[in-house]
Each structure stands twice: as structure tokens, then as C-alpha cells.
Amino acid sequence: MESIYNLSEDDFKLYLNNLGEKPFRAKQLIEWIYRHKITSFDEITNMKKDFIEKLKSDFVIDSLECVKLQESSDGTKKFLFRLHDGNLIESVLMVNEYGYSVCVTSEVGCNMGCAFCASGLKKKIRNLETSEIVLQIFMVERLANIKVTNIVIMGIGEPFDNYDNVIRFLRIVNNPLGFEIGARHITVSTCGLVPKIYEYSDFDLQVNLAISLHAPNDEIRNELMPINKTYNISTLIEAIKYYIEKTNRRVTIEYILLKGINDSMACANELCDLLHGLNVYVNLIPYNEVIEKPFKRSNQSDMRIFFDVLKKRRINVQLRKEQGSDIDAACGQLRSKQMKKEGLWGEK
Ligand code: SF4
Secondary structure: OEEHHHOOHHHHHHHHHHHOOOOOHHHHHHHHHHHOOOOOHHHOOOOOHHHHHHHHHHEEOOOOEEEEEEEOOOOOEEEEEEOOOOOEEEEEEEEEOOEEEEEOOOEEOOOOOOOOOOHHHOOOOEEOOHHHHHHHHHHHHHHHOOOOOEEEEOOOOOHHHHHHHHHHHHHHHHOOOOOOOOHHHEEEEEOOOHHHHHHHHOOOOOOEEEEEOOOOOHHHHHHHOHHHHOOOHHHHHHHHHHHHHHHOOOEEEEEEEEOOOOOOHHHHHHHHHHHOOOOEEEEEEEOOOOOOOOOOEOOHHHHHHHHHHHHHOOOEEEEOOOOOOOOOOOOOHHHHHHHHHOOOOOOO
16 A cells, blocks of 8 residues: 655645545645644544545555664764665764754665765665655654754665655655755755756755765776766766756765875865866765775875865865764665674675
């Protein structure tokens, strides 16, 4: 049976229309589901009994099982959830000065194969349903007893590889009767699926875009991120320019600093040349080492020098504050540990 959390307001309207019900019921249903957080359709008090029975026969109000919750001394919480088919996904709650930010997963595994990434250790098994992305927010709010204010789609998976479900998720969390999270408080991060960046630029919600760049030239990026062999840096920069032109929004450039790979002064200068004149904000990220990967975190001093070069050359930049470093901080690490424990690691 279909999860009720799969439906956007437009989907509800279509469903109601097919039943000959009034469209205003869509708003009422959204309020019951997201404001009153009903766990049974029987809790709905302002609709006819036979319509409630119809809802019961068509949809399920489902949930995610929380398998593990790790809490860091800085307040970061990492959740491991089990889906209805047994697959495992992660979500992370971060406490910031501006509120509560959740990083959600968009796919079970990932096919992008970035060389440094724990999430990509296992190939993609399937896309997440919209409901399974929505439920991560729902569950985090319930388990941590907070109201989420910001969302980043930067967890396991490449969101643009599950484009339609992610777009429906954005509409649901942005709905003023639902989670009511402003588009400007939501960021989708891609490793660089260029055609989808163009499509996303024309999307009617003003949601933010982050690009996982991680290298200043094709030579290094080809080694780190296989996607670069399909869409190289200049193609990617053209798409970023298009997004900026269409949306008038600043793009975040994610750059993980890897010791001896992409953290030299020459790399910093090359990155400045590449980004010169673009409305971007560079997020320099200390690498969370992964046991299965050979990469090392850059030295503190090298990270500082890299940061200073960008700053001096007037690139908007921050050296990301570490969050959750005393728990399994790398994205995908908690999932891989649990899969090993359950004997699922050897399977495809
Ligand atoms: S960094 Fe992102 S896109 Fe690359 S393998 Fe990991 S999850 Fe996939």
C-alpha cells in the first residue's frame, strides 16, 4: 500500500478529484498528517466515515525503525534507520546558531563512486521513495523533540540521480501547512549531474544548490570523482553559471581537503582562478577518514593556508566547523558498520 507521505498537495488534489471530493480537503489532510501528526486515519474528525475508510484502503501511515542513535558531545545526532524492506539509511541532526539542520539520505547506496566516500562503498540498491525522505525529517523531529529549520540533501546518494522523488520531497517539506521549511533554508547537493542542474535551475521553488567540487582541475577531479569523466569541470561551471543567472542565488562549492591530493597552495590558486567572478561560497571541509579508503585529512596548517589564499583572493570562504567528530562522522560510516554487523556487507 502506498505511504501517505508520498503525496504532495497537488497529488492529494488529484486523488480527491478522482473521488469527486472537494479540493480543499487536500489542505485539511496535510494539516492532519503534518501538524497533528496522526498515526491513524481514525483520528481525523472533520471528514465523512466512508472517505476515511477509503483513505485506509488506499494509504498507510508508515514510519521508520530507528536502529541506532549516536550523539556527539557537540549535540550532533546521527540516526540509523531501517526501511520497510530491511535496507539501512542515515540521517544527521546538527545544532547550529540558526536552528536545527538535518542532512538526509536520498538513495540506498550510491553509484557515483567518489573515491573518498564511505557512502559510495556500496552500489545503489534503489532510489528512496519520497515518503522515505520525508519520514527522515518526521522521525528526527519526533526522536529529538525539536522543530527542523534547515534541510540539506547531502547524505547517502546523489539526489539528482533520484530527481523526481527529491523534487516531490522539496514541495512537501516547503508546504506552509506541513513542515513549513522555507526554500531558502533547503539545500540540494550534487556531485555534478549537469543536465539535472539545468533542470533544477528552472524549478519554481528557490531552493539552494551546492556542488561537490573537491578539485580545482580535471586531472585531480577525474581521479576523485568518476562523474567528471562524463561532465568535466568546464561543463559543470557553465551549468553553475546558468543556475546563478536563472535564480540569482549564490551557489555553495563543497571542497573536502585531502592531504597531498588537493590541498596545496597551487590547488588553492587554481581554485580561485576557476571561481573568479562567480557568485559562490566555498565550504572547505576537513576530511573524515574512512578505514576502507587511503585518503588522509589535511594538516591543520595546510587547511589554514588554503583558506588564507582564498580569502586573500576575495573568494567567499569558510573552513567548516567540525560537527560530530567523536561519533561515526563520515557519511555512510554508521550504515556500513551496521551492515557488517548484520553480515550484509559481502552482498551486492
Ligand atoms: S560523495 Fe555523494 S555522490 Fe559521491 S559517492 Fe558519496 S554519496 Fe555518492
